[in-house]
Amino acid sequence: MTTQSKPRRARFSIGQTVRHKSYRYRGIVVDVDPSFRMDDAWYADQTERQPPKDKPWYHVLVDQTEMSTYVAERNLLADDTDDPIDHPDVEEWFNESDEGLYTPLSRPN
Template identity: 35%
Template sequence: MTATQIKHAKFRIGQVVKHRIFPFRGVIFDVVPEFANTEEWYQAIPEETRPRRDQPFYHILAENSENEYIAYVSEQNLLPDTSGEPLHHPQIAQMFNLLANGTYQPKAQIKH
């Protein structure tokens, strides 16, 4: 993704967010400028909560009180998480460095 494509995104990679409706939170690891999943996935969302396709969507290392998983969430359904509570998703350590202020910084990618 280029900087031009993500400059319109409200949230950034490494930011901790929570879902507006469902009880989960996590750290963003990828942003796409608009819906890029399957039609089956989209149609499985109840119509009354189905998000618009023409907005950024985020891949999140998500967790709730029961488990950790990867979530794909529309921008309209995310809020900043300012709780300061630590995240426990096992993949966070592979992708991010935790900074002293509690924020996540993507690890440098090795170029081959």
């Protein structure tokens, strides 16, 4: 009898604001990959401490910039501020409520 492990649930969800543990930037999650999905050359070039590839990775719009990042789950914390995210692409991805919460726009497949 084989035991199947449950798929690991992502800690952060689309529309959630997060903060990078080391670099301290804030951002908003626009997509979640259940495991690393970039190429090996990018991984070797971009990561200092080689986060695990088999855990969730996040596409994040970086606050107060025009940049986006691809970040391993272990490098993120939930952001505890209510400040809105200032990024030119936020309106392409989300509706913002009065409470500072972001709801994903429905996107065609």
